[in-house]
Amino acid sequence: xxxxxxxxxxxxxxxxxxxxxxxxxxxxxxxTVGQIYAxxxxxxxxxxxxxxxxxxxxxxxxxxxxxxxxxxxxLLSTVHYPGDRKDYFNAPEDIWQIARTLVAERRKREIDPTxxxxxxxxxxxxxxxxxxxxxxxxxxxxxxxxxxxxVSEEFNQLSTEQLTRLLKLGAxxxxxxxxxxxxxxxx
Amino acid sequence: xxxxxxxxxxxxxxxxxxxxxxxxxxxxxxxTVGQIYAxxxxxxxxxxxxxxxxxxxxxxxxxxxxxxxxxxxxLLSTVHYPGDRKDYFNAPEDIWQIARTLVAERRKREIDPTxxxxxxxxxxxxxxxxxxxxxxxxxxxxxxxxxxxxVSEEFNQLSTEQLTRLLKLGAxxxxxxxxxxxxxxxx
DNA sequence: TCCAATTTTCAGTAATTACTGAAAATACTA
DNA sequence: TAGTATTTTCAGTAATTACTGAAAATTGGA
Numbered sequence: 001x002x003x004x005x006x007x008x009x010x011x012x013x014x015x016x017x018x019x020x021x022x023x024x025x026x027x028x029x030x031x032t033v034g035q036i037y038a039x040x041x042x043x044x045x046x047x048x049x050x051x052x053x054x055x056x057x058x059x060x061x062x063x064x065x066x067x068x069x070x071x072x073x074x075l076l077s078t079v080h081y082p083g084d085r086k087d088y089f090n091a092p093e094d095i096w097q098i099a100r101t102l103v104a105e106r107r108k109r110e111i112d113p114t115x116x117x118x119x120x121x122x123x124x125x126x127x128x129x130x131x132x133x134x135x136x137x138x139x140x141x142x143x144x145x146x147x148x149x150x151v152s153e154e155f156n157q158l159s160t161e162q163l164t165r166l167l168k169l170g171a172x173x174x175x176x177x178x179x180x181x182x183x184x185x186x187x
Numbered sequence: 188x189x190x191x192x193x194x195x196x197x198x199x200x201x202x203x204x205x206x207x208x209x210x211x212x213x214x215x216x217x218x219t220v221g222q223i224y225a226x227x228x229x230x231x232x233x234x235x236x237x238x239x240x241x242x243x244x245x246x247x248x249x250x251x252x253x254x255x256x257x258x259x260x261x262l263l264s265t266v267h268y269p270g271d272r273k274d275y276f277n278a279p280e281d282i283w284q285i286a287r288t289l290v291a292e293r294r295k296r297e298i299d300p301t302x303x304x305x306x307x308x309x310x311x312x313x314x315x316x317x318x319x320x321x322x323x324x325x326x327x328x329x330x331x332x333x334x335x336x337x338v339s340e341e342f343n344q345l346s347t348e349q350l351t352r353l354l355k356l357g358a359x360x361x362x363x364x365x366x367x368x369x370x371x372x373x374x
Numbered sequence: 375t376c377c378a379a380t381t382t383t384c385a386g387t388a389a390t391t392a393c394t395g396a397a398a399a400t401a402c403t404a
Numbered sequence: 405t406a407g408t409a410t411t412t413t414c415a416g417t418a419a420t421t422a423c424t425g426a427a428a429a430t431t432g433g434a
Binding site for chain 1 (some may be wrong): 197203207213215228230231251282283286301305308311312313320322331334337338350
């Protein structure tokens with residue numbers, strides 16, 4: 001129904017897609033899912049499952065699994081064309097929005113449960129000297145993770161424009177910090 | 188030579204260690220390595236390979252592999268006791284230092300190579316309209332990753348004390364940003 | 375309702391990754 | 405130097421994870 005895909009991916013796209021597949025497997029996302037998403041990010045037009053499978057040389061069912069996973073991560077939107085029943089998928093325009101979603105999902109799935117385990121451990125009564133030390137360490141880890149979580153939440157609430165501005169401060173972060181310290185009178 | 192380990196891990200330690208093993212596998216570090224490191228962080232005293240293996244019920248050789256990997260990440264220090272040839276391992280006191288090391292190593296191994304692939308792609312001459320769009324996206328991804336990298340570098344250069352202070356700003360990040368915006372006169 | 379197009383599921387299999395025991399290498403002591 | 409304690413390596417195997425094709429389920433139209 002919609003025009004064919006010619007060579008599917010240019011050599012440039014192939015390299016980047018392959019790299020993101022590689023990255024994906026290092027970050028606990030499977031290679032195929034990483035490749036699918038990279039392809040959708042790089043592709044000008046939305047793609048259907050058959051096109052994705054053909055471009056990446058994977059089975060239709062594997063594409064379906066991958067899309068299901070990406071969907072559960074809230075990283076896809078779908079488009080339909082008149083006279084064509086197929087679903088066409090694409091990635092958000094705003095690359096920062098993608099990053100925000102990734103951070104938020106990852107936190108929800110991995111950091112939050114760990115924080116909960118750490119909190120449980122902190123509620124318990126130490127059984128011996130070893131537990132006393134362990135709790136000290138658990139407390140440190142808990143605080144660290146909670147603080148980083150809070151910062152990431154802050155980041156996620158900034159608009160893309162604000163974020164860009166913040167990041168452009170670059171080497172100025174330490175200075176802003178010192179300044180703020182003086183401002184509020186905190187040491 | 189050195190006293191025995193009694194029950195090796197308290198129930199509290201067991202739960203936290205198990206959770207970090209689980210976490211490890213989601214972050215592309217293998218479960219065993221995650222468990223070994225959690226154990227070392229929680230343990231008051233340095234442990235030798237046999238103690239680690241016994242506590243986690245894994246073979247001596249697997250412990251050796253795990254320690255080797257952790258060593259390559261610069262996350263261990265070793266201790267020796269007089270009259271005992273064994274190596275005893277432990278994790279740094281400062282939990283923020285551990286985080287800094289993790290961030291730095293991860294960047295070196297995964298982000299930097301990806302940035303390099305993206306830069307290569309940007310140097311190429313687009314072959315057709317699809318490449319033009321792909322390059323636009325690659326450019327966005329490149330900038331995003333480079334900016335995040337720079338921020339993480341900034342973070343890593345702050346002292347633990349500065350970092351703690353910064354993170355305590357918490358909900359104030361957006362405000363600091365706006366303030367700095369006014370200060371420098373940038374929109 | 376039935377039919378055809380499309381997507382999803384899932385049991386079986388392939389591919390990858392992790393783990394072990396035995397052997398080799400290394401480090402220390404005398 | 406030989407002898408012993410300790411660590412590392414690595415081929416084989418186990419366990420896990422990813423992928424496929426066929427079948428089932430779903431969707432939209434007549």
